[in-house]
Amino acid sequence: MAPYWPFTIVRSDGQFDVVGRSNIKEPNQPTAAQLNDTPDANGNVDCYRKIEPDDAKAVDWRRKLGGMYMHLLGGKEWADRNYILSELPEGYVLWEHVKYNAKKLAEDKREKGKHAAGVFERQDAYLYGHPHGRKKRFRSPADFFPHMLWLSTDEQGDPRNCSCKICSPDGDEEVEELVKAEAPVKRENKPVPVAAAPQRIAQPQVQVQAQAPAPSKPTFQPALATTSKTHEQRLDSEPNGKYIYRPGELVWFNNVANWRLGVISKRGLRNNKPRYLLQPLSNPFHHQPYQIKDDESAIRPWLAWSVPNTTIPQIQNLTYDQVPWEQIVRGELDNGQSRDYIVDGSILAAKVIDSSYSLFDRIEGALAGPGEAHYKGMFLGAEKVWVGEPVRLRVPGSDLVVLIISKLIERAGPPNTSVVTFVGDVYKFVEMPTPYKNRSEWPTPALPPRMVVDLRFRNEVADTAKKGIWYEWRLLEPAARRGLSDVKGRWYETRSLLPILRGESEFQKEVRSGITSDAGTWMNGRRDKNNNPEQRKRNRKDTLGRAVPPDLKVSRGLDGPAVDDAFPDVQPVQAAPPLSFVESDIDQFMDLDQATSGHEFYGGNLQH
Incomplete structure (x- = not known):
């Protein structure tokens, strides 16, 4: 079989979710009732099921769409090749309507060599994803092709310019007849060249690839296809959101006399304004009390400034755990000069965080x-x-x-x-x-x-x-x-x-x-001016290490218990509550890097 040349439709209007008539967001796919594959009293099943991207029927759709597209736009010089759409435009998903008798299917599966598909009474594929909702689905590659053509060629992106049966009920009969007559043609084997696609078909919304790499996702995915977003993920994705900073992040904070480094333990709102509970970084023997910041202008991202040198030159190039902190706090390395062991601890801890990473919320079944x-x-x-x-x-x-x-x-x-x-x-x-x-x-x-x-x-x-x-x-x-x-x-x-x-x-x-x-x-950028080696950490607690109290807790926000978001100043009067980690929520926190082109600011001194 001749090789297939993949190409990508970059733009997409596909939607995984739409707002229905009741102003409620609903999945743009068959209904829950249609997805129910429970047999009736006679063993009959009538349901829909998703067609995976590598399924033969999905591949057939993409081959047909590729053949139609290049037949219309490719020209004679490209007529000796087979084409395939690398993936359906983002937001569009194939579903199959199947009807069968479960009892008969079970019997036929026991017969050696008999293919189970033979007992299906119906196997029709439909393409869901059009912004008009689940009732506006495409029934065939030829049905979808005018819409795909509009996605790839209309620079304005105006749906009124689309001639498909959904966007324009009258449709474009001339284009429709053309694509119905076209089908992928099997050709002789020829070597795949390395030449780029001609300018006339490499339109702004299409990328033609010279060789056949693995399928790729062409456009921004407004909602996760494989899993739903967490509550905290949705919160951080909202435009004009309430918060700039996130729990677990390393930041600079105004310490009145100077700027210091700390990690955000939790965040909340008071009078509809953001506030943050911060744990300063330090050496392992001088953990500092937490601070509450009600003004975001008193906080800067870690990458806003470059990390300064330590006050003790001998430990400048050491990692946090390489430093003999017991000797340091006893003053054995200060050479009689004034040193700040807390500042030095926070600097070296920040460099470790900057060069570390961890991941969280694993997607099961991906x-x-x-x-x-x-x-x-x-x-x-x-x-x-x-x-x-x-x-x-x-x-x-x-x-x-x-x-x-x-x-x-x-x-x-x-x-x-x-x-x-x-x-x-x-x-x-x-x-x-x-x-x-x-x-x-x-x-x-x-x-x-x-x-x-x-x-x-x-x-x-x-x-x-x-x-x-x-x-x-x-x-x-x-x-x-x-x-x-x-x-x-x-x-x-x-x-x-x-x-x-x-x-x-x-x-x-x-x-x-x-x-x-x-x-x-x-x-700046992560790990700028930081020679610490890149390290995969087990979780955020492991990343922060001894630079914070051992019982520090980083809140998971909306994804965790509400009690973890309570600030000490709104709880009953008591001794300063301990901040402790939840093991399950800290296994997945990222790596920290340092700055190259920014300013350096620490201890009240701006360094260029």
């Missing part, structure tokens, strides 16, 4: 390769990140590039190591002359809600100041795969973090002039 595990989130150094949100990438030059995580995959390695792969679409931030006459023409990009709202804010600032500028995130690479060293850290909204990093007055001055910069340009 389609994974041998030795692989999929997770919903991880602690990447100082920060906590989730599947479904963007992370900043390291790239040459000054371009701002992010990857929107669709999968977090870990493959086990030697002790304290593993291979972590971030899978997702890569986008570059672009500034250009505005192509729109007014705001009513502005499109809504298929991006995570936080990115959509942030982009809208920045374009509104430029538009109000009549700058004639348009900002957008431009897709560079769909279904990309990146490793730990490629990720700089979390992506933050301009409107929420930049006033803190730049100062409110400077930020408002820039807004009035129509200028907004990305918060990421004012931050």
Whole structure:
């Protein structure tokens, strides 16, 4: 059989969930009753079941769609190849309507060599995912093809331009007749060349690949396909969210006389404003009391500033656990000079956290390769990140590039190591002359809600100041795969973090002039200026180690017991309550890194 050339439809309007008539979100798939495969009194089963991506029927759909697409757009020079859609557009899922008699099926399975499919009375495939809901499904590849063609060619993304039977009930009979007549053609075996696809078919919304790699996910996934989001994950994904910082994250905090390093133990709201319970880092013999911060401007992300040198030069290049802390606290290495053993402990502990990582909320039943595990989130150094949100990438030059995580995959390695792969679409931030006459023409990009709202804010600032500028995130690479060293850290909204990093007055001055910069340009990257080795930690407790009290507890927020979110100042008067860890919620926290291009600030001194 001739090789199939895969291509990807980058854009998608597919929805895993839709809002029904009762204003309630519902899965965009067959109903629960339709999924019930319980036989009736006579043993008859009438139900729907999902068709897996590697199922023969799913592959057949993708081959037919590939043949139709290239027959219409490929031209004669591409007529000697077979094509296949690498994956259905994101949000679209094939379901099969089956009817059979369970008793007859059981009997036929006992007959050696007889294929069970022969007893099925009905096996019809339907494609769900259209934004109009479960009742608007596609019945065949030819039925879906006009919609796929619109996804890949209409730059405006206006559904009114789509000629499929759902978007345009009258349809486009000419295109429909063409695709019904087309079917994939078997051809002679020919070597697969390495040449790129011709410009005329490499349209903005399509990527044609020269060889046949494993299938990839082409667009942002608005909801996890394999599992639902946790409550905390949903909270952190909301645009204009209440919190900038997350439990378990390493941050700088204002200690009145200076800035220190600590970890967020829990967060909450008072008068609808965020507050945080912080545990300062220290050496193992001088654990500090917790602090409550009710003002987010008194906190900075770890990557906002670079780590300074230790006050004792001899321990500067040691790891936290290599330091003889008993000798240090006895003053045996201070050479008669004033030293700060608490500060030194926090600096070295922060470097360990920065170079460590752990993953959490494993997705059971995920389609994974041998030795692989999929997770919903991880602690990447100082920060906590989730599947479904963007992370900043390291790239040459000054371009701002992010990857929107669709999968977090870990493959086990030697002790304290593993291979972590971030899978997702890569986008570059672009500034250009505005192509729109007014705001009513502005499109809504298929991006995570936080990115959509942030982009809208920045374009509104430029538009109000009549700058004639348009900002957008431009897709560079769909279904990309990146490793730990490629990720700089979390992506933050301009409107929420930049006033803190730049100062409110400077930020408002820039807004009035129509200028907004990305918060990421004012931050460092994980493991910048940090020689500590990369380490896979068992959990967040293991990562924080002896730099915090042994009974410190990092809250799981909405995913854990409500009692864990109670602040000491709202509990009955008593001795300062211990902060203790829950083992089950700390097994999955990320790795912490250090800064390259940022400022260094510690003990009240700003270092350039």
